[in-house]
Amino acid sequence: MTDILSSLLIVAGLFFFLAGSIGLLRFPDLYSRLHALTKADNLGLGLLIAGLAIHAQDLFTALKLLLIWLAVLAASATSAHLIARHARRQETGP
Amino acid sequence: MNTASLIVFDGLLLISIVSLAWAALATTDARRSVILFMAFGLLLAVAWARLLAPDVALAEAAIGAGLSGALLLAATNDHSRQPATAQTETTRTEPDRRVGMAIQWTVTLLCAALAVALAWALAYAFDSTAKDTLARAVSAHLDVSGVSNPVTAVLLNFRAYDTLLELAVLLTAVLGIFALGPARADYQEAGPIFDGLTHWLVPVLILMAGYLLWVGAHAPGGAFQAGATLAAAGIVLRLAGRHHFGLPAGSTLRITLAVGVGMFLLVGLALLAVGRPFLGYPTAWAGILILLIESAAMLAIAATLVSAFVGGRPNPIAINTGEKP
């Protein structure tokens, strides 16, 4: 039962990763690419981590996995912001 | 997990790794090649984890991809600020170009021949069934090493000399960097969002460094991974424009850089004084001595890597509050 649930979560997570990667390759400009990448990948990673946490041997491992997700969320939000702001400033001029 | 699907995974992973390396080396845009190189490093970390080398995977992700990437990106930044002089290639005459092509082809063929020769040598090495004498020696003596992670046992006990010399290499490199010129200009102060990230990311990184150091005795981790994590905290602070906090100043910095080699020598000499061989720990003390050396090594490695990122002799005028990274 837990195996099926975690497999479903992981496959769903991989679907979002795929969508994010296709968005990165196919979207026309930097802003929509960032949008595709950060949103889809954050959700995909969350689902992946949820799937793996079900498999974790103990609560400590599950919490470490959760910490990875939180760190990636914060880091990707911040870096997306920094990249977009830099691009915006270059467009409008200093 | 059946073997066929694992071989498919290995194949895909290796094709990605080799093509990323190819792409990173083929492009002429420096920044693009550095970013491809970082992706290459991250996939290498996956490969090490696949080959049951989690200690190496951690180090590769933190140092090979993360810190090398930061160093190389900082270097491309220097480059783009300067007027492009090296890039402008003078138009070459026809025979010159032919010679160039000939050199290129010769080098390519020789490198391909080298790869084939290496593979051939490997086939011989693998055929003469590995006797595993070293691996057996490690597992036979693991219980007297003071730690239960065999990689840490090799690094800090059985081959402690090598690690001492490695720390000396790090110290030499940072002295070389200091000798070559002043530090880079500081980064501008971060906006509210990046600043908010540093407020919780830096403490978490410091905590994680301590955890990796402690856990290295019996699980993947150790001084190198911990030092790299601590250095990451320092680099995040510098990137956020907090140049007073990334590194200690003045003599504290010098002591921190030397503390790895210093602690190693101190422990080794103390052992000599009580009649043991140099770095031959008594079994009962091995665990605590290794932890002592590793803590010092972590501080030294972190300070070295942040100094390398700063890229030169720290500015002597800037007097700061002496916060540790």
Added chain:
Amino acid sequence: MLTTQWLYALSGCVLIALGLRSALLHRSLLQRVLAINVMGSGVFMLLIAIAYRGPTLSPDPVPHALVLTGIVVAVSATALALALARRLSTERNDE
């Protein structure tokens, strides 16, 4: 010898050759440094492949320790090389 070991060891050989070729042919110093790093990664891959003993046996820790040392030495050498390149480019600009 295992198929997995062969796959990784051969990729290591390819990485060494790729890195060496670029280190010899590239004009930009930064990319030469990068190429030497790729070459180093190829050597690490050879060592880790040699250490692998299949999914059930624990691998040989000695090559792992060697590679760990190698990674740290590689990053310090990279840092020194980049500092040298930076000094070189400022010297050239002063001329």
